[in-house]
Amino acid sequence: MTTAVREAPHHNKLTCYTDYKCRRPDCVQRYNDWYRTRARALAAGTWQPLVDAAPVREHLHELHAAGITPHRIEQITGIDWCSIRLFTQPHLGQGRGITKRTTPETAAKILAIRLEDLVPGRVDATGTRRRVQALAATGWPLSVIGSHIGMAAGYARHLAHREAVFGRTAQAISAAYDELRNKRPQRNGITRPVVKRTRTHAARHNWAPPKYWDQHPGAIDDPDFEPMYGLLRAERIAQDAHWLITTNGLDRDQAAARLEVSRFSVDRALREHPQDQAATSRQALAA
Known part of the structure; x- marks a missing residue:
């Protein structure tokens, strides 16, 4: 959905x-x-009044430098990763600045993390993959993104398709994304033909740009979120109808009402995209 x-x-x-x-x-x-x-x-x-967040920010910088991502810190502390990130960098998409004061409880949880107790391992690459793709959608070549974080250009191209990466890599790409997303490639040494070729490649694969992810806070790292960027209206209706029918058990009339479209639109969308119709039929028969 x-x-x-x-x-x-x-x-x-x-x-x-x-x-x-x-x-x-x-x-x-x-x-x-x-x-x-x-x-x-x-x-x-x-x-208990709020306390200065500077010690927390300094500690987070040390953790990040060692490859401990905000998502790993969320797993340890139970504090939402968005709140953790705000200690070290602003959220430009929401107009929120860096956190300067925090609760004693939050500060204690983060400061209790000891670097020697953590060994960065491999993490889900959903956020890394989508950030690389988003930068490519704005014209940043994958090889340049790789060199920006000290990675071989050949390996960097694989990040747009990886399923798992090391924590250090995830953190480096996250930082590069925040830095490059608001910069124009052509004003930073990338030629116009290369920018055009990169954007064309991204559009061909329906890679969503940063502006799309800004509309869905937190979704860029969510492997269960299915981006609909670049899909035709009929494709979106077909996918959403398929999800409502197979997951929620609705019939086509009910799905149409939920999507606020006509039954005809649902039928036509599933007819034009038979892969969704076939999947829906298999689910219905299995039920």
């Missing part, structure tokens, strides 16, 4: 309510519980 613009990447943090204006009942309840708890603590004089 296509993720709505400004959809929260999670629904288990206060940022869902405060930053993404989510008003799901459970998210509103979570915020209200936090607010009441804070009010009681303030009244009792036990509320």
Whole structure:
């Protein structure tokens, strides 16, 4: 299914309510519980004020330099990786600056991570692959991206298709993405023909640019998120209808209503894209 613009990447943090204006009942309840708890603590004089985030930022820089990614830190601390990244770099897509103050609890969790206890291994390459592809969609050649992080050009080309990479590589590509995404290749030594050829290659493979990922916060690293960039409307309807029918058990009329299109549009989309229709039929027979 296509993720709505400004959809929260999670629904288990206060940022869902405060930053993404989510008003799901459970998210509103979570915020209200936090607010009441804070009010009681303030009244009792036990509320802990925010602390300077500089020590946390310095510690994160050390972890990142050793190849420990924000996603690995999220696994260890339970703190959302987006919040972790904001300690060291702003989120330009959302207009959010670097975190300067944080809660004592968050600071303690991050500062408790000891580098000697962690050995960077191989991690899922979804985010790395999509970042490389996004830069290519803006005209950055894969070989240049590789040389930018000190990687052989030949190996760098494989990153657009890898399933797993080392943690150091994932972190290096993430940093390169944040640095290069807002720069124009032609103003940084890349010739016009090379830029055009790179963009054409990316368009042929439906590689989504950074602007697309900005519309889906957190999705660039989510292996379960299926990007719909570059697909024709009929293809999107076919894929979404297939998902609703096979996963949610809806019939075609119900799927059409959910997608806010006509039953005719669903039938035509599945007819024009028989691979989705065939998959839907197999699922229905199996059920």
